[in-house]
Amino acid sequence: MKKYLIVALLASLLAGCAHDSPCVPVYDSQGRLVHTNTCMKGTTEDNWDTAGAIAGGAAAVAGLT
Numbered sequence: 001m002k003k004y005l006i007v008a009l010l011a012s013l014l015a016g017c018a019h020d021s022p023c024v025p026v027y028d029s030q031g032r033l034v035h036t037n038t039c040m041k042g043t044t045e046d047n048w049d050t051a052g053a054i055a056g057g058a059a060a061v062a063g064l065t
Helices: 002-019 044-064
Strands: 033-035
Touching: none
Parallel strands: none
Antiparallel strands: none
């Protein structure tokens, strides 16, 4: 039971971090950096996808331990 509580706390903490998406660099099709001074915020859907992936990964790690 303690393991699930720890995972839930970790997932909620990381989901909070994912809520405010960081500035991401923009690359062209060749993989070269295009914009260095442009800050592109992720959409709310992107943030929830990230939070879900983090929570899923944390749950998988907890299942293995």
